[in-house]
Amino acid sequence: MDDETARQLGAAQTADGSPSEQDVPAAPGSTPADVAEPSFGLRWLLWVALAAALLLCVRFLLDPVVGRWATGVCEAPWARAIRASAVPLGGPIAPVAVSIALLVLARLWSWPQARRAALLLPIVFLVSGLVTHLIKIAVARPRPFVAFGEWTQETRWQRVFDGKFQSFPSGDVTVSAGLAMVGLLLVGRRRVGYLLFLVPAYSATARMVAARHYPSDCLAGFVVGAVTAWVLWRFQERRWPMGRNDEPRAGGAAARREGHDALSRKGAALGRRRSSPNCR
Numbered sequence: 001m002d003d004e005t006a007r008q009l010g011a012a013q014t015a016d017g018s019p020s021e022q023d024v025p026a027a028p029g030s031t032p033a034d035v036a037e038p039s040f041g042l043r044w045l046l047w048v049a050l051a052a053a054l055l056l057c058v059r060f061l062l063d064p065v066v067g068r069w070a071t072g073v074c075e076a077p078w079a080r081a082i083r084a085s086a087v088p089l090g091g092p093i094a095p096v097a098v099s100i101a102l103l104v105l106a107r108l109w110s111w112p113q114a115r116r117a118a119l120l121l122p123i124v125f126l127v128s129g130l131v132t133h134l135i136k137i138a139v140a141r142p143r144p145f146v147a148f149g150e151w152t153q154e155t156r157w158q159r160v161f162d163g164k165f166q167s168f169p170s171g172d173v174t175v176s177a178g179l180a181m182v183g184l185l186l187v188g189r190r191r192v193g194y195l196l197f198l199v200p201a202y203s204a205t206a207r208m209v210a211a212r213h214y215p216s217d218c219l220a221g222f223v224v225g226a227v228t229a230w231v232l233w234r235f236q237e238r239r240w241p242m243g244r245n246d247e248p249r250a251g252g253a254a255a256r257r258e259g260h261d262a263l264s265r266k267g268a269a270l271g272r273r274r275s276s277p278n279c280r
Helices: 003-011 040-061 063-073 077-085 093-109 112-139 156-160 171-187 191-195 198-209 215-239 252-275
Strands: none
Touching: 040 063, 040 215, 063 198, 063 215, 077 198, 093 112, 093 171, 112 171, 112 215, 171 191, 171 198, 171 215, 198 215
8 A cells, every 4th residue: 555545545534543524415505615615805896897887777767757757747746845855965964073072982881893984974974975966076977857857057166066967976965875874873773773774765766856966876876885885894893893792781780690691600610620630
């Protein structure tokens, strides 16, 4: 028997005679170890390709229909009411109000994560707003009430400073999507966190009814706001990692009881370790 055959036979068994991991059949539904998962960059590339394809479909299929319809109904009383109710969602009022509320919760519940979210919201608002404004200037897309209503002969440079040609993407939806993403990450991706995305959905509906934005504008604003909030949240987590005791603590008695149980379990484990024969 040569050395190569002996090495293969020896690898088939472990030191105690049990079969190696290669001989153990895989459990049903499990994936082989040699099948590598998609890398982080590949997943991001797939998401970007999916978002671009969806944006193009909405751009050419829904934008003309919704824009023409919204231009005809934007002056109706019910459309004005919807537009007025959604105005606070797109400005600095919502981020400031939510930041103050989170600071109060962080003080009452001793919740450091809420305090960090409160300090992060103004940064998300500023960064996403800057990105959105730069895209608006670069694209200079006319709003629906301009494209399907009044006509203007302004030049390309005049459009840069005219709000009528800043349709893409929606700044209001960008702000509300950033708020929703921060709330989702704060609560730990629970079901109540996903309900927060009803806020940008309502903001998008109001902006489309008002003939201020197309569906593709709202979709692009949602992507910009959500991605900006997610990137900044992950950055602050890596830069300033939180500890284990960063969850909200509503009552001192429950916290003391939990700490006492943890000390009891630790003492019992230490006693078993000392009484084991290997420690003598």
